[in-house]
Amino acid sequence: MAKLSQDTRIALIGGGKMGEAIMGGWIASDEAPASVLSAANFIVANPGLPRREYLERTYGVACVEQATDIDAADIVVLAVKPQVMMGMLETIANEARFGECLFVSIAAGMTTERLLGALPPGAHLVRTMPNTPLLVGAGATTVCGSSSASVEDVELVRALFSCLGAAFVIEEADMDATGAISGSGPAYVAAMIEALTAAGAREGLSADLAERLAVQTVYGTAELIRKTGQTPEQTRLAVCSPGGSTLAALAAMGEAGLSRAYEAGVAAAVQRSKELGAC
Ligand SMILES: NC(=O)C1=CN([C@@H]2O[C@H](COP(=O)(O)OP(=O)(O)OC[C@H]3O[C@@H](n4cnc5c(N)ncnc54)[C@H](OP(=O)(O)O)[C@@H]3O)[C@@H](O)[C@H]2O)C=CC1
Ligand SMILES: O=C(O)[C@@H]1CCC=N1
Structure with missing residues (x-):
């Protein structure tokens, strides 16, 4: 065929x-x-x-x-x-x-x-x-x-x-690893948007505005990386002013275990895929 x-x-x-x-x-x-x-x-x-x-x-x-x-x-x-x-x-x-x-x-x-x-x-x-x-x-x-x-x-x-x-x-x-990144990935990104929306609401924003800002930011960041060819690291560093608010945010997220959370999540998805493959 x-x-x-x-x-x-x-x-x-x-x-x-x-x-x-x-x-x-x-x-x-x-x-x-x-x-x-x-x-x-x-x-x-x-x-x-x-x-x-x-x-x-x-x-x-x-x-x-x-x-x-x-x-x-x-x-x-x-x-x-x-x-x-x-x-x-x-x-x-x-x-x-x-x-x-x-x-x-x-x-x-x-x-x-x-x-x-x-x-x-x-x-x-x-x-x-x-x-x-x-x-x-x-x-x-x-x-x-x-x-x-x-x-x-x-x-x-x-x-x-x-x-x-x-x-x-x-x-x-x-x-299985690609399933855990891109197959399941839309759920992780949507969960991140939900979490950002909730965090924005805690800071006094309307949930509607916080959600629209989060969605546009995810879309814009992906487009920026795709269209300019810059690396995610370059994109991240461009936002981080020395002594600024973004570095404060990333440090707090790191302490809360953000990278470990992604590693654990992806590993769990790979493991579950293998189990599903044996159904
Ligand atoms: N959802 C996702 O993001 C992704 C899913 N996948 C894979 O895609 C596949 C489908 O998932 P998804 O579309 O989400 O699931 P859904 O439950 O939406 O769709 C599965 C469909 O299969 C039908 N079905 C059940 N038994 C039979 C049968 N014997 N013969 C024909 N049709 C049957 C169901 O019909 P009815 O409801 O009438 O029983 C249902 O409409 C899965 O294998 C999943 O691993 C892959 C990548 C991403
Ligand atoms: O959750 C699942 O099992 C399917 C596979 C990748 C996305 N959804």
Whole structure:
């Protein structure tokens, strides 16, 4: 599966948050290779009827209840939770029509070795770890091949996810760590915005103003680093006037264990990914 065309059939198994974001992004994208795709290319398998009705209404895509109801596909995006992945794959493991498909997993923790053991023989598999900002075209996705994926398979998947933001091909050994940085990262950043908002409110600001300032500051700082190419360290130092308020803040945050908190959080996410991979 090296190229997409208007006839490429893409099945999405799991029409939840991530599945919707990926499919919606590809349908809307004007960028190659996703630009050839429209609603007509997709079929979604999702057990919940309200969700299927929503996806049909919103995107005009065909929906079915179970993976076994998918009649044919060239690419299959596996977008169910790790906890249900193996049970779902058992239902299609012996379905010959999935034999030559390119499977694209977005599941946290599930190794290509484990997934390939459950997929129909002959299936190609590429593993990814996307994140929710792909909803607004600003995602970060890591991509790795498997023993059954060609270089072209990996490149096609990388190119498809790069239509939704940045996409990086990496070694599988690093997948859990990247999940802990960029996969889970939007939650850390949102939690930081919540914490800054609460701290601003404690200093007497309205929560609304504090939140808008925090959101704009996160956005502006990321843009500053991206657009100027300056390092995060340079960005930090540029704000820290000698003897000023920012240095006072960073010293207090350091004493409160900010770096240790990130290290512990990322290590916990890596550990949990490994556990999810064994579900
Ligand atoms: N959320 C995130 O930020 C990220 C998530 N991921 C990965 O993405 C995957 C999906 O996560 P997310 O979208 O957040 O989860 P959701 O719960 O939003 O979506 C999962 C969907 O799968 C459906 N589903 C459950 N069982 C089956 C089945 N047997 N066949 C078909 N569909 C089924 C559910 O339907 P119903 O509700 O009707 O049961 C639900 O709509 C996970 O593997 C996760 O690790 C990766 C990166 C980031
Ligand atoms: O929390 C999770 O398990 C998934 C994987 C990365 C982001 N969300």
